[in-house]
Amino acid sequence: MAADGSYRFLDHTADLRVAATGRSFAEVTTVLLRTLGEIVHGPGLSASGPGKTVSVRPGTDDPPLALVEILNEALYRMEIERLLPVAFEGDGSGGTLRLVPVPEGAEPIREVKAATYSGARCERLDGGTWIAEVTFDL
DSSP states (O other), rough: OOOOOOOEEEESSSEEEEEEESSSHHHHHHHHHOOOOHHHHOTTOOSSOEEEEEOOOOOOHHHHHHHHHHHHHHHHHHHOOOOOEEEEEEEEEEEEEEEEEETTTTOSSOOOOOOEEEEEEEEEEESEEEEEEEEEEO
């Protein structure tokens, strides 16, 4: 499923806070995963090629906390395996994370230590749109 949602950067006193919208938990998570890749590697990174699918089972089904766990799993894969997150399929109780190799020669422009639980938000609004907000510790 293609992510048709949107995101914007929010002013925050420290770190980097991001808000995203989408039509489902999976879509808003995918938007934030792609945003995470952009934060770390800069805009316009074109990653393709044979990918990897990883099962993700957050330790909670609470959407904001599950979202943070999924983002941190993706961050771990970026750091350790040099895999760029491109999509999530599932819901707050779990699903699959799709990753592709970071292109040869692409180097990070920024270090992201973690997605934080502080102020994490992920909920379905009236009308069906999902909104999520997360703070990345830089």
